[in-house]
Amino acid sequence: MTKILMIEDDAQYASLLTDYLKQYNIEVTNYEDPFLGLSAGIEKYDLLILDLTLPGIDGLEVCKEVVSKYDIPIIISSARSDLSDKVIGLQLGADDYLPKPYDPQEMYARIISLLRRYKKTSNYEEPSYKVMLDESKESVLLDGVMLDLTPAEYVVMKLLIQNRGATVSKEQILYDSEVFQFGSDGSLAVILNRLRKKLGTEIELKTVRGVGYRLLS
Amino acid sequence: MSIYNKIRIIFVVSFLFVTAFFASTFYIEKSKHIQTIEKRYVRTALFLQKHFRQSMHKDEHVDFSEDTVRLYLKESNFRKVNPVNKERVLKYAKVIKKRKILRSKMKILRVKDKLYLSLNNHRFHVLLKDKEQHGFPFVLLLGYIASLVFLLGLYVWLTRSLKPLKTLQSQIEEVAQGDLSVSFKSDKSDEIAQVSNAFDDALRKLESLIDSRQLFLRAIMHELKTPIGKGKILNAFLEEEKLKEGYEEVFSRLELLLNEFAKIEQMLSANYEVKLVKYNAKDLVEQALELMILDNETLEKQVIVQEKSPLILSTDFTLFPLALKNLIDNAMKYASNHKVEIVIDNKGISVLSSGVQFTDDIESYYQPFHAKGKGLGLGLYIVHNSLEMLKLKLDYHYMDEKNNFTIKV
Numbered sequence: 001m002t003k004i005l006m007i008e009d010d011a012q013y014a015s016l017l018t019d020y021l022k023q024y025n026i027e028v029t030n031y032e033d034p035f036l037g038l039s040a041g042i043e044k045y046d047l048l049i050l051d052l053t054l055p056g057i058d059g060l061e062v063c064k065e066v067v068s069k070y071d072i073p074i075i076i077s078s079a080r081s082d083l084s085d086k087v088i089g090l091q092l093g094a095d096d097y098l099p100k101p102y103d104p105q106e107m108y109a110r111i112i113s114l115l116r117r118y119k120k121t122s123n124y125e126e127p128s129y130k131v132m133l134d135e136s137k138e139s140v141l142l143d144g145v146m147l148d149l150t151p152a153e154y155v156v157m158k159l160l161i162q163n164r165g166a167t168v169s170k171e172q173i174l175y176d177s178e179v180f181q182f183g184s185d186g187s188l189a190v191i192l193n194r195l196r197k198k199l200g201t202e203i204e205l206k207t208v209r210g211v212g213y214r215l216l217s
Numbered sequence: 218m219s220i221y222n223k224i225r226i227i228f229v230v231s232f233l234f235v236t237a238f239f240a241s242t243f244y245i246e247k248s249k250h251i252q253t254i255e256k257r258y259v260r261t262a263l264f265l266q267k268h269f270r271q272s273m274h275k276d277e278h279v280d281f282s283e284d285t286v287r288l289y290l291k292e293s294n295f296r297k298v299n300p301v302n303k304e305r306v307l308k309y310a311k312v313i314k315k316r317k318i319l320r321s322k323m324k325i326l327r328v329k330d331k332l333y334l335s336l337n338n339h340r341f342h343v344l345l346k347d348k349e350q351h352g353f354p355f356v357l358l359l360g361y362i363a364s365l366v367f368l369l370g371l372y373v374w375l376t377r378s379l380k381p382l383k384t385l386q387s388q389i390e391e392v393a394q395g396d397l398s399v400s401f402k403s404d405k406s407d408e409i410a411q412v413s414n415a416f417d418d419a420l421r422k423l424e425s426l427i428d429s430r431q432l433f434l435r436a437i438m439h440e441l442k443t444p445i446g447k448g449k450i451l452n453a454f455l456e457e458e459k460l461k462e463g464y465e466e467v468f469s470r471l472e473l474l475l476n477e478f479a480k481i482e483q484m485l486s487a488n489y490e491v492k493l494v495k496y497n498a499k500d501l502v503e504q505a506l507e508l509m510i511l512d513n514e515t516l517e518k519q520v521i522v523q524e525k526s527p528l529i530l531s532t533d534f535t536l537f538p539l540a541l542k543n544l545i546d547n548a549m550k551y552a553s554n555h556k557v558e559i560v561i562d563n564k565g566i567s568v569l570s571s572g573v574q575f576t577d578d579i580e581s582y583y584q585p586f587h588a589k590g591k592g593l594g595l596g597l598y599i600v601h602n603s604l605e606m607l608k609l610k611l612d613y614h615y616m617d618e619k620n621n622f623t624i625k626v
Contacts, residue, residue, distance in 0.1 A: 187497055
């Protein structure tokens with residue numbers, strides 16, 4: 001079982017997320033008081049979910065403290081919308097920043113992705129997916145069969161697969177690739193519709209309205 | 218005209234006045250000096266004339282080397298020029314003054330800084346060298362230089378005292394760009410320092426007001442976003458797909474609204490940093506339509522997008538769709554049939570809607586809380602501000618009973 005330490009002053013929020021993650025065999029221990037959280041034996045946990053608006057001490061200070069003493073992946077999750085918080089948090093050593101309100105499925109995807117990178121959990125096994133990326137051949141495989149994709153479609157799929165379960169913003173897709181900056185074979189929405197057809201009904205490419213897209217399967 | 222230019226003009230005029238004053242003083246002094254010299258020269262000439270006449274009466278040869286003459290010339294500070302030098306002096310001399318003394322001609326001559334007295338008639342020609350010094354009036358020149366130095370010093374002192382004004386100006390420009398951390402504090406006591414200190418006080422108050430506003434907004438955002446977050450987690454437990462989708466739609470719209478408020482707040486408080494990247498205009502239009510709080514069915518019925526020619530533009534992916542979304546929203550609100558046409562061509566993106574023409578000057582609608590609208594009167598203000606930040610122009614015209622707004626690229 002994956003053990004997560006959470007420092008979140010909203011008990012109801014923490015309780016809901018704890019219940020949600022339980023179904024994925026993830027055990028969450030929450031501390032509303034950040035000072036108690038800091039002295040809870042952080043080394044016992046696989047990951048830390050940290051809120052920023054906390055009583056008595058700012059979440060960024062807690063992050064700094066944890067980073068200086070422990071080797072544990074940190075996801076900052078906050079309702080504070082300041083861009084500086086995200087930048088400072090990541091500069092301080094946090095591994096990810098997920099602004100509230102988020103889809104709990106995205107939180108789970110990010111936890112899995114981080115744990116994979118840290119290879120912390122002994123019982124964690126790399127799951128096999130229907131859609132996989134083969135970067136060496138610059139191709140996408142659906143059930144092991146190579147899909148016939150245009151360069152723009154490949155770029156979108158690559159980003160979605162690399163961030164499986166998490167929302168990839170349109171800005172990130174359009175910004176990251178020169179394919180879009182110099183004119184692609186259609187708008188992003190058109191490309192997504194074509195991809196949906198090519199992937200079939202079993203694979204869900206979810207549109208997160210006004211934000212971006214998420215690969216769910 | 219700037220204060221600096223006014224000061225420069227004052228000092229140029231002062232310089233001209235001082236120069237004119239000293240030039241006229243020099244001229245007057247010179248005239249006075251020549252008059253004094255002339256009197257002495259006339260006296261000497263009369264004496265020589267008298268000596269000549271006496272010699273004539275006695276039928277004697279005129280000799281200006283006699284003791285009486287020599288003594289007189291010595292006392293009058295003159296010395297007779299010998300014939301060799303006489304030729305040379307007469308060749309290079311410049312006549313300063315000439316007049317008749319009885320039947321003789323008297324001339325005052327100058328060679329370099331030496332003066333000579335030339336007296337001649339049909340019987341004699343005598344040339345005397347003036348032994349007195351008639352140099353340049355250095356005292357006057359010194360006075361002139363001292364006045365110029367004083368004026369120059371005054372100019373430097375004055376412009377230096379005004380220098381803080383320039384610093385103040387550049388600092389105010391920095392504040393206008395959104396940097397409120399600039400300090401205007403001055404330890405001097407002149408009027409500029411007083412203005413600087415007063416401005417610094419006002420700025421610190423403004424800064425604390427902005428800080429408290431940001432804290433307030435942050436608290437509001439926190440309070441509003443947390444329940445949406447809880448709702449989203451709760452929604453994940455729902456099993457009925459239709460219900461789940463419905464709630465999800467509600468939460469995403471609430472989130473969109475909150476994010477839009479946050480972006481507008483950032484933009485209006487000059488805290489937004491523009492990131493320019495090349496985008497396909499169609500992507501920008503699609504993003505703007507997604508930001509609208511309308512379901513897809515309504516959008517399909519009410520919005521027609523026409524791409525006459527592909528357009529790639531360098532812009533900000535957050536700010537541009539925000540402006541376009543407000544423009545479409547506004548057009549839809551005021552259109553007689555609630556339909557909007559979006560046209561993309563190589564000149565820009567146009568938003569057309571049927572309806573009556575704007576009654577007031579279009580510029581007045583770019584002001585916040587324009588009173589004549591159906592809403593808060595912020596739509597075109599947001600559009601105008603966003604486009605201004607992106608250095609893009611909004612063009613408006615009315616044709617075929619349609620209001621046409623074009624974001625020109």
